[in-house]
């Protein structure tokens with residue numbers, strides 16, 4: 200009761216506005232987004248490739264079904280899942296987090312990764328939680344590494360060791376935007392290094408990143424981690440770029456057609 204009164208008093212005295220839709224935030228939660236915007240961030244609940252987690256259009260596939268890329272052995276990590284498709288409010292809020300420096304969104308985003316942790320028991324095999332490293336020059340420019348914020352909060356919640364310095368980025372690779380899949384692969388070649396191979400030997404690594412685009416960076420990171428002694432590389436990301444985003448509301452009717 201007291202906290203409800205204190206809450207409304209605080210929101211009267213210090214009104215805060217949602218940074219996406221600009222509506223008044225009613226509760227003094229110190230939040231960057233209003234409840235309505237948060238509620239628009241929904242997990243991908245459709246089918247996925249058993250290995251890389253690529254969202255699939257088919258409403259039903261066998262549980263062990265793998266996408267073409269994984270079947271061609273083009274996926275070098277062992278298991279990956281993403282919370283949602285990189286689109287709409289999820290995309291806008293990640294932008295706010297990364298480029299708008301709203302680092303306190305990190306806590307809520309770690310909670311989204313917990314949804315995946317609770318859904319996929321394979322993740323419990325992880326021995327170490329690692330953030331996708333950012334080159335120190337990039338980190339200095341941005342002021343933080345968004346993946347470190349996510350990975351640290353997540354590691355604390357699941358009670359696994361957090362290792363931000365085992366695996367580093369040695370090249371400040373140019374932005375991947377606008378590059379083809381092949382160019383992306385070349386762009387990240389030689390960009391990573393394992394610092395303490397003894398601590399990685401035989402370990403199952405859980406690598407955390409904000410957005411998965413083509414998987415070129417993850418593939419390169421996984422190759423280096425495995426060369427450095429890791430037994431397996433599991434991956435969690437908040438969002439993933441998917442052609443299904445473009446389909447939007449058409450998706451449902453397409454599924455009907457397939458059925």
Ligand SMILES: [Zn+2]
Pocket residue numbers: 217218219220221222232233234235236237
């Ligand atoms: Zn809002």
Ligand SMILES: [Zn+2]
Pocket residue numbers: 248249250251252253265266267268269270274
């Ligand atoms: Zn796949």
